Amino acid sequence: MLSCIKPTALLLSALVVAIMLSLTLGRYPLPLADLGHFLLAVLGLETMAAERFNLLHNLIVNIRLPRVLAAVLVGAALASSGAAYQAVFRNPLVSPGLLGVLAGASFGAALGLLLSGNWWLTQILSFGMGLLAVGVGLGVANLFGRASIVMLVLGGVISGALFSSLLSIVKYVADPYNQLPAIVYWLMGSLALADLQQIGWISIPLLLGMAVLMSLGRALDALAMGDDEANSLGVPVTAVRYGVIAAATLISALTVSIAGMIGWVGLIIPHIARLIVGPGNMRLLPVSTCLGAIFLLAADGLARTVTTTEIPIGIVTEQLGIPVFLLVLHRVRRGWA
Amino acid sequence: MSDNRQQRAALPLAARDLYFAYRGRPVLTGASLSLQSGEVVSLLGTNGSGKSTLLRLLLGFNTPHRGEVLLAGKPLHSYRRRQIALHIAYVPQMHVTPFPYPVREVVVLGRLPATGLGRAPSRSDYEIVDIMLERLGIAHLAKRAYTEISGGERQLTLIARALAQGARTLVLDEPMTGLDYGHQLRLIERLCGLAAEGYAVLKTTHHPEHALLASTRVALLCDGRIDADGPPATVVIPSAIERLYGVRVEAHRCGPHTSFFPATTVADSSDCS
Numbered sequence: 001m002l003s004c005i006k007p008t009a010l011l012l013s014a015l016v017v018a019i020m021l022s023l024t025l026g027r028y029p030l031p032l033a034d035l036g037h038f039l040l041a042v043l044g045l046e047t048m049a050a051e052r053f054n055l056l057h058n059l060i061v062n063i064r065l066p067r068v069l070a071a072v073l074v075g076a077a078l079a080s081s082g083a084a085y086q087a088v089f090r091n092p093l094v095s096p097g098l099l100g101v102l103a104g105a106s107f108g109a110a111l112g113l114l115l116s117g118n119w120w121l122t123q124i125l126s127f128g129m130g131l132l133a134v135g136v137g138l139g140v141a142n143l144f145g146r147a148s149i150v151m152l153v154l155g156g157v158i159s160g161a162l163f164s165s166l167l168s169i170v171k172y173v174a175d176p177y178n179q180l181p182a183i184v185y186w187l188m189g190s191l192a193l194a195d196l197q198q199i200g201w202i203s204i205p206l207l208l209g210m211a212v213l214m215s216l217g218r219a220l221d222a223l224a225m226g227d228d229e230a231n232s233l234g235v236p237v238t239a240v241r242y243g244v245i246a247a248a249t250l251i252s253a254l255t256v257s258i259a260g261m262i263g264w265v266g267l268i269i270p271h272i273a274r275l276i277v278g279p280g281n282m283r284l285l286p287v288s289t290c291l292g293a294i295f296l297l298a299a300d301g302l303a304r305t306v307t308t309t310e311i312p313i314g315i316v317t318e319q320l321g322i323p324v325f326l327l328v329l330h331r332v333r334r335g336w337a
Numbered sequence: 338m339s340d341n342r343q344q345r346a347a348l349p350l351a352a353r354d355l356y357f358a359y360r361g362r363p364v365l366t367g368a369s370l371s372l373q374s375g376e377v378v379s380l381l382g383t384n385g386s387g388k389s390t391l392l393r394l395l396l397g398f399n400t401p402h403r404g405e406v407l408l409a410g411k412p413l414h415s416y417r418r419r420q421i422a423l424h425i426a427y428v429p430q431m432h433v434t435p436f437p438y439p440v441r442e443v444v445v446l447g448r449l450p451a452t453g454l455g456r457a458p459s460r461s462d463y464e465i466v467d468i469m470l471e472r473l474g475i476a477h478l479a480k481r482a483y484t485e486i487s488g489g490e491r492q493l494t495l496i497a498r499a500l501a502q503g504a505r506t507l508v509l510d511e512p513m514t515g516l517d518y519g520h521q522l523r524l525i526e527r528l529c530g531l532a533a534e535g536y537a538v539l540k541t542t543h544h545p546e547h548a549l550l551a552s553t554r555v556a557l558l559c560d561g562r563i564d565a566d567g568p569p570a571t572v573v574i575p576s577a578i579e580r581l582y583g584v585r586v587e588a589h590r591c592g593p594h595t596s597f598f599p600a601t602t603v604a605d606s607s608d609c610s
Binding site for chain 2: 090091092221222229233278279
């Protein structure tokens with residue numbers, strides 16, 4: 001029981017530290033001590049010159065906090081939905097995009113940029129198309145009777161292909177001087193456009209979705225044994241599977257609408273978490289969630305500081321993800337036989 | 338562990354006149370079978386005869402197109418999934434999950450129907466698990482990954498899970514498949530021991546001799562219905578084997594035991610004086 005608490009508590013503290021460090025990073029590096037003084041001033045425990053306070057407030061709260069929170073939420077959401085998907089599809093190579101949600105959301109965002117460039121429209125289309133793509137995937141899976149895992153995967157492949165081709169059409173008809181670069185850049189992922197108010201309201205469905213996934217930890221363990229066995233253990237298999245799909249789809253579509261396409265997090269973070277706490281989902285899901293948040297904070301830190309101009313975060317996660325995944329594969333191969 | 342668990346009798350389970358078809362192809366055409374506390378019932382039948390289908394209906398995984406399954410006299414479908422799980426446990430054919438769960442974690446899943454989905458297994462759940470591991474002689478495997486132990490050990494793990502579940506009716510799908518000779522005989526002995534404690538055991542098997550050796554009753558599934566159902570010695574006879582499998586055998590008795598040998602090659606291998 002102790003072993004259940006410890007990794008999560010440790011990771012939560014690590015996450016707090018990572019958030020603090022992230023707030024100090026940027027074009028104007030901020031000593032950690034200044035951040036501490038600012039926090040104390042906010043709490044009213046210390047006085048600070050108004051001018052200095054306003055400067056720090058602008059830098060920390062208005063500029064850096066939104067993207068730091070966005071990184072935490074997006075990383076956590078992608079990692080937890082990846083972990084839940086791997087259990088529910090009994091396949092450690094599955095990522096949150098399996099049922100087409102990322103392809104759909106990308107198409108929706110590109111369509112939004114093509115039609116107007118309005119940020120709200122882009123986000124809403126992205127979210128809506130993400131849900132629609134999963135709907136198409138599920139529809140295909142259910143076309144031929146009961147949706148087995150294989151049919152769900154095939155449905156996802158078909159839906160993903162459909163929405164990728166639609167994305168190509170949008171790219172083809174987009175104005176190559178303004179719209180196309182915007183679409184391409186957006187698809188590479190970025191946390192730069194996050195604003196505090198938006199993060200505030202989007203965090204509610206994200207946290208709810210993650211809570212749903214975490215509450216299903218034990219059911220997911222039973223499901224990992226096979227549908228019949230889970231059934232014989234009293235688990236409502238279909239309800240759990242569709243519950244996970246609904247929650248994971250909701251939160252991954254939201255991540256695309258906040259931050260564009262960010263790959264690899266949902267695939268590799270659950271593997272790293274499994275190396276730390278084993279495959280039991282009651283521990284794996286919270287640990288994945290924390291690790292995902294830390295990983296994306298680190299990736300965003302790199303994206304902001306490696307060069308003078310910001311690198312799209314999707315590129316960073318891919319560059320980091322591949323070597324990490326190779327290392328993890330080397331370690332876990334054994335268990336997959 | 339509380340002692341009332343030890344003495345509880347299994348609820349009677351009965352299939353009445355079941356019809357079931359896969360995509361229009363009839364598999365069961367009026368199969369009836371019952372199972373009581375204290376019984377070890379072996380279900381014999383050829384490949385594709387519908388043994389697994391009958392098990393699936395008895396477990397409530399599928400519903401029969403006609404006929405009904407009764408648990409303690411009430412239709413199985415009137416029970417909630419979790420209630421069924423408290424009474425009937427399923428030991429599937431051997432399989433591997435893609436994730437390296439430790440054996441103890443696999444067995445503690447058996448506590449799910451008792452604790453519910455929302456709660457983590459408690460210390461007393463793990464105590465029950467450890468007792469069952471001990472009982473099946475696999476306590477030393479508790480921390481090993483389920484994906485890395487042998488087939489026989491996996492089978493025992495799944496049986497331990499079924500026992501941890503607290504259900505008194507055990508349904509086993511070809512439990513002998515893939516086990517070595519020693520594991521087979523020990524498993525037969527264990528199943529008989531469980532029946533003596535009041536468990537009801539239903540297993541499918543491909544070996545008429547296993548059915549003879551370790552059952553209180555044998556049922557033959559042939560052409561979608563139960564063709565014979567009774568004490569092993571009266572059901573598992575050469576004529577029934579010929580009817581079922583289309584092979585001619587001769588029975589050879591040796592003390593209380595019977596072996597079957599193909600009718601043509603008996604001469605060299607018969608007498609066990």
